[in-house]
Amino acid sequence: MPAYLAVIPAYNESQHITQVVKLAQRYVPVLVVDDGSADDTARLAASAGAQVLRQGLNQGKGAALRAGFRRALDLGCEAVIALDGDGQHDPQEIEKFLQAFREQRADLVIGQRNFDRMPPSRRLANTLGRGLFSWAMGRPIPDNQSGYRLLSRRFMQAVLDSSESGFEFEVEMLATCLAGGYTLAWTPIRTIYSGEASHIQPWQHIVNFVRVAWKTKKRMRAIAASPRRPRLPAILRQAQDAYRQAR
Numbered sequence: 001m002p003a004y005l006a007v008i009p010a011y012n013e014s015q016h017i018t019q020v021v022k023l024a025q026r027y028v029p030v031l032v033v034d035d036g037s038a039d040d041t042a043r044l045a046a047s048a049g050a051q052v053l054r055q056g057l058n059q060g061k062g063a064a065l066r067a068g069f070r071r072a073l074d075l076g077c078e079a080v081i082a083l084d085g086d087g088q089h090d091p092q093e094i095e096k097f098l099q100a101f102r103e104q105r106a107d108l109v110i111g112q113r114n115f116d117r118m119p120p121s122r123r124l125a126n127t128l129g130r131g132l133f134s135w136a137m138g139r140p141i142p143d144n145q146s147g148y149r150l151l152s153r154r155f156m157q158a159v160l161d162s163s164e165s166g167f168e169f170e171v172e173m174l175a176t177c178l179a180g181g182y183t184l185a186w187t188p189i190r191t192i193y194s195g196e197a198s199h200i201q202p203w204q205h206i207v208n209f210v211r212v213a214w215k216t217k218k219r220m221r222a223i224a225a226s227p228r229r230p231r232l233p234a235i236l237r238q239a240q241d242a243y244r245q246a247r
């Protein structure tokens, strides 16, 4: 039973998947969720040593991540590290996420990219997205679209009932984290762009992103308006967490 698992959602990633799996496996066991790829992604991932979960039809990155989280929960994992299969996330940084998890008892650790190192179109999209989503959350959120992240077991359980099946699942996850009182941490990561093809369909993404930002704004407003629950002393909170995890 592995304590940690890397979950890699992959859609037509035959060009990069072998290398990503081989590098990630140096640190943790790897599960690739092949989301209806039309190429050799699943076969290559398996021969590189990953477990492979195959979804027959393409269901979107969010749906693929949730399928991976369900498998990790069934395996009894303490946490998962999600990373992209397109080579934009350096698996050698997995240790940083584990360190933040252990030292800060974080439920969600997000790899923060440096927008200045992105090609102009991605820099613009990420900067606008950061502004809009920070407004929705009511606090600065430095990088809401980074797919390199660690989730604790209890936080995986908290995001399973999301209805977002595309890229917006990762954006909504931030609202679920802060609205639910989970611990959020950031770790700087390398920003890698080497001309990989993007699966993002710009117009569809913009519409969905604005929808999720608006939903988030309403969610955060409702929380601000509701009476505050009394905070338990830290020791009781830890006992409560331990009890929940043991269940």
Ligand SMILES: Nc1nc2c(ncn2[C@@H]2O[C@H](COP(=O)(O)OP(=O)(O)OP(=O)(O)O)[C@@H](O)[C@H]2O)c(=O)[nH]1
Pocket: 008, 009, 010, 011, 012, 013, 033, 034, 035, 058, 059, 060, 061, 062, 064, 065, 083, 084, 085, 086, 088, 122, 145, 147, 196, 197, 198, 199, 200
């Ligand atoms: N399971 C699944 N994974 C997907 C899908 N679309 C993209 N992915 C995976 O999600 C990861 C990120 O996809 P990208 O299209 O590179 O998106 P991005 O990295 O946010 O955007 P860029 O900055 O343009 O690279 C990759 O590992 C893809 O294979 C999908 O429909 N299903």
Ligand SMILES: [Mg+2]
Pocket: 084, 086, 088, 196, 198
């Ligand atoms: Mg990418």
